Amino acid sequence: MTDAARIPEHGRDAKELLADIEARHAEDIDWRGGRAFSLVYNVDDHEHEELIEQVGLRYLHDNALNPFKYPSVLQMELDVIAMAAQLLGTQPDAGSMSSGGTESIFLAVQVARDHARTVRGIAEPQLLTPSTAHPAFAKAAKYLDIEHILVPVGDDGRADVAATEAAITDRTGLIVGSAPCYPYGVIDPITDLAAMAMEREILFHTDACLGGWILPWWERLGEDVAPWDFRVPGVTSISADIHKYGYTFKGASTVLYKSRDLLQLQFFWYDEWPGGLYASGTAAGTRSAAPIAGAWAAINHLGEDGYLRLTEIVRETSHRLQAGIEAIDGLRLTHQPDLSLFEFGSDTLDIGAIGDVMDDRGWNLDRQQGGLHLMISPYHARIVDRFLADLADAVAAHGESRGVEASYGGLPGA
Ligand SMILES: Cc1ncc(COP(=O)(O)O)c(C=O)c1O
Missing domain, CATH: 3.40.640.10 (Type I PLP-dependent aspartate aminotransferase-like (Major domain))
Incomplete structure (x- = not known):
């Protein structure tokens, strides 16, 4: 446990604080690179984000x-x-x-x-x-x-x-x-x-x-x-x-x-x-x-045409990922999803161990009780092939599960 923070006796310089924050933020989940499958919906549209x-x-x-x-x-x-x-x-x-x-x-x-x-x-x-x-x-x-x-x-x-x-x-x-x-x-x-x-x-x-x-x-x-x-x-x-x-x-x-x-x-x-x-x-x-x-x-910026365009990307990306996962021997979608989020698991493989390899390769898949969870946003169109290649590797060469439990959310300090 780190020592409890204390209010600094003297205020810190703004530039130095910003640099400190940048360094801390760099440790957080890399959603900008399409490696998060929950928490953030990456629109993959720089102008929209900036607006x-x-x-x-x-x-x-x-x-x-x-x-x-x-x-x-x-x-x-x-x-x-x-x-x-x-x-x-x-x-x-x-x-x-x-x-x-x-x-x-x-x-x-x-x-x-x-x-x-x-x-x-x-x-x-x-x-x-x-x-x-x-x-x-x-x-x-x-x-x-x-x-x-x-x-x-x-x-x-x-x-x-x-x-x-x-x-x-x-x-x-x-x-x-x-x-x-x-x-x-x-x-x-x-x-x-x-x-x-x-x-x-x-x-x-x-x-x-x-x-x-x-x-x-x-x-x-x-x-x-x-x-x-x-x-x-x-x-x-x-x-x-x-x-x-x-x-x-x-x-x-x-x-x-x-x-x-x-x-x-x-x-x-x-x-x-x-x-x-x-x-x-x-x-x-x-x-x-x-x-x-x-x-x-x-x-107002996206409008109906913007939402339709993004939804088309999300739909196609979801279908590519779902088909790619089902094409890997041993993996299957646990339910037939109606939308762009789903769970996949296995009847024969240690899905937790596969999740561990994916973690080690920088992917953040949420663990659920029945398998691993993905929620797709537009940016993921860019990572489908890399993701599926890493997943196939993880299936081919994984060890024993480290026993990471299914969880979502968390309590600061607990
Ligand atoms: C179906 C559903 N309902 C409710 C919520 C809760 O939303 P929030 O986390 O914004 O409170 C979520 C969050 O993912 C959700 O997926």
């Missing part, structure tokens, strides 16, 4: 807590919400921007909890999700103190409709499906799940944090996409992150509702404070304005 960086800088010090002091930020936020609503098929004012997928999910769970309590008279509502739903739902259940019921998925990795139906109780407040789920990249049977929810007046959330800003273009390219958005009867809320396949920097997500009535349940008003009436629409108080402006700029 959002410039926009981020302009708004770096600004606080979106009080939008009325920032008419420019307010308008950009309203525009982003309206554009997301257009994409997903709801009213232009029936949503919010949040700091990320986790916050959007928290908000949707909180709305469902309060809807169950106030509209349906359920004092202690339950949250029902497939086992592949993002851990943000478990976290929301913990923080919001509601019971979380997990339903195992079917062999194809998709939510099991019959098992979900069997798990519904008269306390179910929210049913969830993913479009797609992170571990396998498959879309849950949203039409069936949402219909079941609607019949019983239960709210239904599609978690499209990952797919929200790519599936619409995927469909426009002529791919078969199982229905998942507000066109599906019974879907009452959707989370969709712009900081993923919307290609802006971190801190930009949207949560949208079928109607503004549901959104109202999310709003917080407090007038017992000596400071005056306090109102806020999401979980945060002070909010950086930069991600709002960055998201607005990213969407």
Whole structure:
């Protein structure tokens, strides 16, 4: 363990600090070289990156807590919400921007909890999700103190409709499906799940944090996409992150509702404070304005044609990687992915040991319980052949697994 940091007695020189930061940053994951398959969505477009960086800088010090002091930020936020609503098929004012997928999910769970309590008279509502739903739902259940019921998925990795139906109780407040789920990249049977929810007046959330800003273009390219958005009867809320396949920097997500009535349940008003009436629409108080402006700029810069162009690259790259992996003797995709992220594993080889060789060669493949995970972004078009050659080598010559465990995320200091 290193010694705990201390506030320096004398401030350090800015140039020397920047050099220090550069050196530290160089130790971090090399996503710019296409060696990361999660965490960052590398758009492979220098002009786009530079634009959002410039926009981020302009708004770096600004606080979106009080939008009325920032008419420019307010308008950009309203525009982003309206554009997301257009994409997903709801009213232009029936949503919010949040700091990320986790916050959007928290908000949707909180709305469902309060809807169950106030509209349906359920004092202690339950949250029902497939086992592949993002851990943000478990976290929301913990923080919001509601019971979380997990339903195992079917062999194809998709939510099991019959098992979900069997798990519904008269306390179910929210049913969830993913479009797609992170571990396998498959879309849950949203039409069936949402219909079941609607019949019983239960709210239904599609978690499209990952797919929200790519599936619409995927469909426009002529791919078969199982229905998942507000066109599906019974879907009452959707989370969709712009900081993923919307290609802006971190801190930009949207949560949208079928109607503004549901959104109202999310709003917080407090007038017992000596400071005056306090109102806020999401979980945060002070909010950086930069991600709002960055998201607005990213969407406007790319436009429909830009998103279609990038989606075509992601689709082709995913297909090349999937075919290349399946062509290596002993490897297989564990599920048939609907999109640009997937898990591969093996029935005969030590997949952990293969992951170790790939680590040693500088690739960062996330380890899951059933194998190794890839999520494709446009830059990966450049590394397909090198990656597959290294993977074939790793399969041909790997030793014993070092026993690296499946994990995602982490706790500073733990
Ligand atoms: C399907 C899905 N939902 C939710 C999230 C959570 O998003 P965030 O990490 O922005 O909080 C993720 C993150 O990868 C995800 O893949």
